[in-house]
Amino acid sequence: VKVAVIGLGYVGLPMAVEMAQAGYDVYGVDSDPVKVAKLLQGKSYIIDIGDDALEGLIGQQLHPVTDIKVLEHADIVVICVPTPLTDGHQPDTSYIETAIDQAIPHLRRQTLLILESTTYPGTTEELIRPVIEQRRGWTVGKDFYVCFSPERVDPGSVHFNIRNTPKVIGGCTPDCLAAGAGFYGSFLDQIVPVSSTTVAEAAKLFENTFRSVNIGMVNELTAACEKIGINIWEVLDAAATKPFGYMPFYPGPGIGGHCIPVDPLYLSWKSEQHGFPLEFVDLADRMNRRMPLYIAERIESMLAQEGKAINKANIILAGVAYKKDIDDVRESPALVLFEHLTKMGASVSFTDPYVSSFKLNGEEIPSRTANAQLWESADIVVITTDHSVVNYQQLVDHARLVFDTRNATAHCTGGHVVILGHPGDG
Ligand code: SAJ
Numbered sequence: 001v002k003v004a005v006i007g008l009g010y011v012g013l014p015m016a017v018e019m020a021q022a023g024y025d026v027y028g029v030d031s032d033p034v035k036v037a038k039l040l041q042g043k044s045y046i047i048d049i050g051d052d053a054l055e056g057l058i059g060q061q062l063h064p065v066t067d068i069k070v071l072e073h074a075d076i077v078v079i080c081v082p083t084p085l086t087d088g089h090q091p092d093t094s095y096i097e098t099a100i101d102q103a104i105p106h107l108r109r110q111t112l113l114i115l116e117s118t119t120y121p122g123t124t125e126e127l128i129r130p131v132i133e134q135r136r137g138w139t140v141g142k143d144f145y146v147c148f149s150p151e152r153v154d155p156g157s158v159h160f161n162i163r164n165t166p167k168v169i170g171g172c173t174p175d176c177l178a179a180g181a182g183f184y185g186s187f188l189d190q191i192v193p194v195s196s197t198t199v200a201e202a203a204k205l206f207e208n209t210f211r212s213v214n215i216g217m218v219n220e221l222t223a224a225c226e227k228i229g230i231n232i233w234e235v236l237d238a239a240a241t242k243p244f245g246y247m248p249f250y251p252g253p254g255i256g257g258h259c260i261p262v263d264p265l266y267l268s269w270k271s272e273q274h275g276f277p278l279e280f281v282d283l284a285d286r287m288n289r290r291m292p293l294y295i296a297e298r299i300e301s302m303l304a305q306e307g308k309a310i311n312k313a314n315i316i317l318a319g320v321a322y323k324k325d326i327d328d329v330r331e332s333p334a335l336v337l338f339e340h341l342t343k344m345g346a347s348v349s350f351t352d353p354y355v356s357s358f359k360l361n362g363e364e365i366p367s368r369t370a371n372a373q374l375w376e377s378a379d380i381v382v383i384t385t386d387h388s389v390v391n392y393q394q395l396v397d398h399a400r401l402v403f404d405t406r407n408a409t410a411h412c413t414g415g416h417v418v419i420l421g422h423p424g425d426g
Contacts, residue, residue, distance in 0.1 A: 007030065118262075120201065147197065166192050254336065261288065325354070392408050
């Protein structure tokens with residue numbers, strides 16, 4: 001059986017490797033020739049896939065190509081393209097639409113097409129099924145099969161992988177679902193069939209909206225605890241001892257990544273289209289997006305207490321990746337904070353063991369080397385990402401002032417440290 005995976009990013013490449021390792025003959029299709037060239041050289045560009053995983057696969061079971069015409073040989077087509085937000089925070093389904101548009105002329109009868117990209121409920125029924133039926137004159141469920149099955153890749157996870165993470169799947173018709181469940185069931189541990197593609201789309205969005213809303217709630221509670229004069233981290237650790245009906249979330253400088261800040265807006269956009277605004281979800285999103293500005297206000301007042309004006313201050317951000325121990329800066333709140341502090345007139349630089357540089361308004365900002373001299377050179381060091389490899393005691397010992405937004409210095413001694421959510425000058 002030949003499978004074509006369209007989109008070889010942090011979802012598509014691991015999925016293509018998994019299918020190839022399961023014995024399928026896989027075409028990996030990506031529009032980026034650089035990605036395809038790297039894979040042909042046996043080089044991975046995804047944190048979860050080492051070059052060793054590609055060894056013995058490339059050119060055998062896994063064929064990286066840029067040419068979408070390989071779909072003429074495929075029995076199954078899996079679409080794993082991005083679903084970002086537009087600048088106006090609206091769903092951007094252009095990658096899905098382009099992939100479908102390019103794929104349709106090359107699809108064979110009786111092929112199974114599965115969309116994995118996270119998207120608003122109704123996308124498969126509205127943007128995929130009718131377009132294929134109209135352009136090819138086929139009836140889905142008879143001449144052709146269509147499913148939606150969300151990805152649940154957790155970048156950098158040590159416990160969960162593609163095989164042992166339950167896989168939700170919905171089909172346009174029962175025969176579509178049977179085909180899709182049979183395919184995934186041949187190499188994944190647990191399949192979770194649902195009654196429609198729309199339910200499967202909504203389930204995925206709900207999972208991540210659940211996270212965004214709870215993070216927003218904890219972020220709001222943080223400022224309250226500072227005012228009340230209690231330590232939110234202690235409160236949360238005590239709450240986390242509840243063995244049932246509770247799941248821990250923690251404050252931070254905001255939320256980053258390609259899922260949690262994005263998915264809730266796909267859900268609220270669709271609900272609004274049906275005349276039902278999701279106020280709760282939108283409020284949590286606003287709360288999370290406001291965090292970097294709240295952090296900047298705290299930095300300004302902390303510097304003022306040292307008699308330092310923000311537009312004369314030298315600020316170093318320790319960590320810019322969107323979460324710890326990975327190299328991804330997409331949607332990272334640290335970048336929002338970096339830009340905002342710069343606009344306030346501060347001279348800002350950063351150090352991150354996983355990020356060598358990032359682009360801000362077209363300018364490449366390089367990471368600086370973390371050492372005692374660097375910490376001593378700043379008026380304030382802000383811990384924005386709590387990477388495990390950083391020597392926080394050295395940071396605390398040498399920095400004049402530290403604002404820790406991740407509770408990374410909770411076990412350090414001495415120094416002049418303010419932790420987000422600790423009582424004090426809230
Ligand atoms: N964050 C907080 N407080 C928290 C948890 C997260 O501020 O209590 C922040 C993180 O720092 C990060 C953002 O939110 O900036 C997102 O964090 P995340 O832990 O949700 O990590 P992601 O974005 O890698 O989320 C992925 C998701 N996986 C998929 O969408 C397939 C999510 O569903 C997983 O639950 C999550 O990984 C995970 O469990 O780590």
